[in-house]
Amino acid sequence: MTPYLAIVGARFRMLLQYRAAALAGLGTQVFFGLVLIMVYEAFYRSARVVPPIAFGQIVSYVWLGQALFAMLPWNTDREWRSMVRSGAIVYELCRPVDLYGFAFARELARRTAPTLLRAAPMVVVATLVLPAIGLPEWRLVAPQPAAAIGFAASFACTLLLACTIGVLVNITVIWTLSGAGITTLLTTAVTLFSGMLIPLPLFPDWAQRALAWSPFAGLVDLPFRIYTGHIAGADVALALARQLGWTLVLVAFGRWLLGRGLRRVVVQGG
């Protein structure tokens, strides 16, 4: 376990160097959040039938999305790509650690450090600053105690799931080398099916079943709806089971794929 912790720690310290960039992004994200909320507000005011999720829940959903979007698996790891391209990846094989575990630890650090930096100030603004400037109905509401526990559990699963998807996509670079094509497909799928584009309950009813079973729902929609209380009671357990189920499936698939990829690795001398 110690080598993995060391990897996470080192990557964390490296990413924490970019504090200024994270702060500069805050203003932009607050602005985007406000515009999104105004659009939803206009739609909710013109609703003729009761929408499947309340406006207050949408507001929290939007702010959580602005706070946590850096955690989603959007892209492949640049350093990993260059390691694959230059062949330096064979050095990693010499280390006395499991390569999949190594890749997972890297990904875990890459996802959590920037998210922590962005999420903390965003949550402060959304919960405390907005009511202070006269926009209390647009604030991020604190969850109920039961929902908070459910959210904490679900969010931990989200982190694992996001890293699993990230590692899987990084592994495909062994074949494609560039990673550009898979990044496009990944970004598209994550944006559309996770709830990042619009909250999943607002999609047409005929699409709901398929959306709920996709692995991407576990990245955004399930934890956020648990936070807002839209998913409650026994359904929380089902949501967690879906997240963990997909994580296990994708870890198994990733390990198998990495094994196949390593069989193709050719080490050139010199």
Place this chain on the structure above:
Amino acid sequence: MNAWRLYRRYAAASMRGQLQYRASIVMATFATLLQTGIEFIGVWALFDRFGQVAGWTLPEVALFYGMISVTWSLCDAIGRGFDAFDGMVRGGDFDRLLLRPRSTVLQLLGHEFTLRRAGRLLQGAVVLGYAITAAGIAWTVPRVLLLVAAIASGVCVFLGLLVLQATSAFWTTEALEVWNVFTYGGVTMSQYPLAIYRPWLRQLFTYVIPLACVCYLPGLAILDRIDPLGVPEVARWLAPAAGPVFLALCLCVWRIGVRHYQSTGS
């Protein structure tokens, strides 16, 4: 050689350069088309769920969406030199531009004509085409001219914003992500009719950054709709004039910045 001919040479050279990697350009265009295409799926899904927004239908909103999408992609294609200007200041490359006997603005415009932006242009054109046929617009020659003028004027506004963003690099040497609020934020905001927003946001994007003048107001005239905010008919037709004026003001600021410029010496 006059300025226009020189610019055409710059653009042609830039395009020839990019076309050396033809497959890469095609892939990048397709990627942008896919990524911006799903954005409109979000708009469609909301209309499928709610039917309308404050009395506006999907084809009507598609007109605003298509106009701003086309406008931004055109500006993004020609304004790359200003967008990437902070790197030029940091690297000291701007010194070379100052040595040449041509205006810095012309040289920066000629820096790159970004072909990859075609994906977004295509997406905007498709949405605009849908709006043009489905929104029940009574097309007349003045309306067609207004649409073209609004898009041209909108390119001026966005270009002005990129010029301001570049100018700020004279002082900070680092591009500030804050400008994204006005460019990308402006695009996002303009995709829906201005009337649905709170007054402070409407005023910001009408009087400070005149994006409403190149999208919402002319869009109203094209749709022949009564404005919920009560803007008079004549103002809707004249609003696009704000674009060139805004660009001219931004270029004045740019000139102040250039005079202030101190090379990083690297």
